[in-house]
Amino acid sequence: MSLAGKNAIVTGGASGIGRGICLRLARDGANVAILDVNQAGAAGVASEVAGLGRKSLACQADVTSRVQVEAAIAQVRQTLGPVHILVNDAGIGKFVLLAEMSEEAWDEMIAIHLKGTFNCTKAVVPDMVNAKWGRIINIASTAGLGGAAGLVHYSAAKAGIIGFSKGLAQELGPMGITVNAIAPGLIETPILQQNGVITSRMQKFIEQTAARAAVRRNGAPEDIAAACAYLASEEASFFTGQVMSPNGGMYT
Ligand SMILES: NC(=O)c1ccc[n+]([C@@H]2O[C@H](COP(=O)([O-])OP(=O)(O)OC[C@H]3O[C@@H](n4cnc5c(N)ncnc54)[C@H](O)[C@@H]3O)[C@@H](O)[C@H]2O)c1
Numbered sequence: 001m002s003l004a005g006k007n008a009i010v011t012g013g014a015s016g017i018g019r020g021i022c023l024r025l026a027r028d029g030a031n032v033a034i035l036d037v038n039q040a041g042a043a044g045v046a047s048e049v050a051g052l053g054r055k056s057l058a059c060q061a062d063v064t065s066r067v068q069v070e071a072a073i074a075q076v077r078q079t080l081g082p083v084h085i086l087v088n089d090a091g092i093g094k095f096v097l098l099a100e101m102s103e104e105a106w107d108e109m110i111a112i113h114l115k116g117t118f119n120c121t122k123a124v125v126p127d128m129v130n131a132k133w134g135r136i137i138n139i140a141s142t143a144g145l146g147g148a149a150g151l152v153h154y155s156a157a158k159a160g161i162i163g164f165s166k167g168l169a170q171e172l173g174p175m176g177i178t179v180n181a182i183a184p185g186l187i188e189t190p191i192l193q194q195n196g197v198i199t200s201r202m203q204k205f206i207e208q209t210a211a212r213a214a215v216r217r218n219g220a221p222e223d224i225a226a227a228c229a230y231l232a233s234e235e236a237s238f239f240t241g242q243v244m245s246p247n248g249g250m251y252t
Contacts, residue, residue, distance in 0.1 A: 002233045004029035007080040009073070011063050011120055012090030014041030016189030017139065020221025021087055021228045022049055028229050030085060031055035033076040035069070035120070037062050037090075055080055063090045063116030066123075073123045082127040085232050088117040088161075089139040093191045095150040106153045113157035117164060125172070134177035135232045138165045139224070142185050142247050158183070162243055169241030178240035180231050185247025186210075187219040214249025223248075 008025045012018035013034035019041075022032045026049040033056065034042040034049075042058035049056035057079050059072035076083060091113055096105055117138055128134025143151050144158025162181045169179040186209045192202055210218045223246050230236055231244065 002028055002235070003085070003229075006030045006084040006232075007033070007076070007082065008085035008087065008232070009033045009035055009076055009083055009120070009124065010087040010089055011035045011116065012139075013045055013087075014038040014058075016191060017184065017187055017221045017224045018087070018089040019045050019048075020225040021089060023052070024222070024225035024229050025085065025087075025232060026052040026054040026056070028233075029054070030232075031080045033057040033059060033072075033080060035059045035061050035063070035072050035076075035090070063088075063120055064111040066119045069116075069119040070123050073120075077127070082131060083124040084128065084131065084133060085135045085137070086120060086124045087137045087139070087228060087232075088120055090116055091139065091191070093151070093154055096153075097150055098152050101153060109153035109157050110160075113154075114160045114164070117161055121164075121168070125177070128172070128177045129175050132176040134172070134175075135236075136165075136168065136172075136177065136179040137228050137231050138162075138179070138181045140165075140181040140183040140243065142183050142245060142250070144181075145183050145243070145245065146251075165243075166241045173240055176237075178231070178236065180236075180240060181243045182224060182227050182231070183243050183245040183247070184224050185213065185219055185245070185250045187221060187224060189221060209250060212250050213247070217248060219246060219248060 014036035039060040046056040046058040061068040061072040165181040
């Protein structure tokens with residue numbers, strides 16, 4: 001119960017890693033607001049959080065819209081109170097080679113990951129400065145560390161999130177606020193599906209990645225949620241500007 005009395009916002013909390021983080025933070029004692037474009041999914045996770053005995057809220061918002069984000073965060077403040085923990089998890093992962101990549105695909109990827117992280121962070125920092133305590137955890141990727149073919153826009157966005165986290169850690173450290181990135185390896189979630197199904201090519205990639213990992217498996221949302229719970233905790237107050245990479249030893 002290390003997070004008892006804390007209020008957390010998890011963007012992208014309706015599915016996959018974000019859902020896993022919501023449930024773990026709730027188990028550790030936090031109240032949790034889910035900010036997601038998927039209203040039905042967010043409402044489902046909010047019910048699960050409530051079932052764990054915590055306060056919860058589902059807010060429908062697109063992280064690329066500053067107006068929607070600010071309205072959602074105002075709703076969170078009204079319902080739960082000031083925000084202590086922000087997890088920027090909302091994301092997409094569409095594979096396309098650079099040669100075939102449209103300007104729209106590039107802009108969408110950069111907007112959701114980078115502008116979304118900017119919008120949500122900017123909206124909650126005043127609460128954290130006021131409390132002289134805060135935890136900002138940004139979900140990057142091993143693609144942002146080592147790069148991934150078919151995902152140059154995603155790799156660029158995730159490397160940007162790492163730079164954002166390191167810069168902001170320097171700005172906010174003196175105010176008791178830590179900022180870190182988590183760079184997961186392959187985690188089996190709906191992001192790997194195309195139109196609701198796993199293609200045979202993707203299935204092969206998933207199996208090959210598991211075989212390359214030292215632990216001979218891909219990750220689960222709970223693996224990332226555990227790292228997030230540590231970074232959100234009081235014990236992690238000396239841990240800032242870092243990239244934690246739960247990846248099962250998948251480096252090559
Ligand atoms: N699954 C992996 O292998 C993996 C690996 C490394 C990093 N990540 C990152 O983890 C995060 C979560 O991914 P996941 O695998 O759980 O995928 P997911 O598809 O299960 O969840 C992503 C969530 O983000 C939400 N979302 C998408 N665009 C949004 C927007 N504009 N505004 C608000 N919400 C939006 C979706 O509705 C969804 O609920 C992403 O940032 C992803 O890049 C995933």
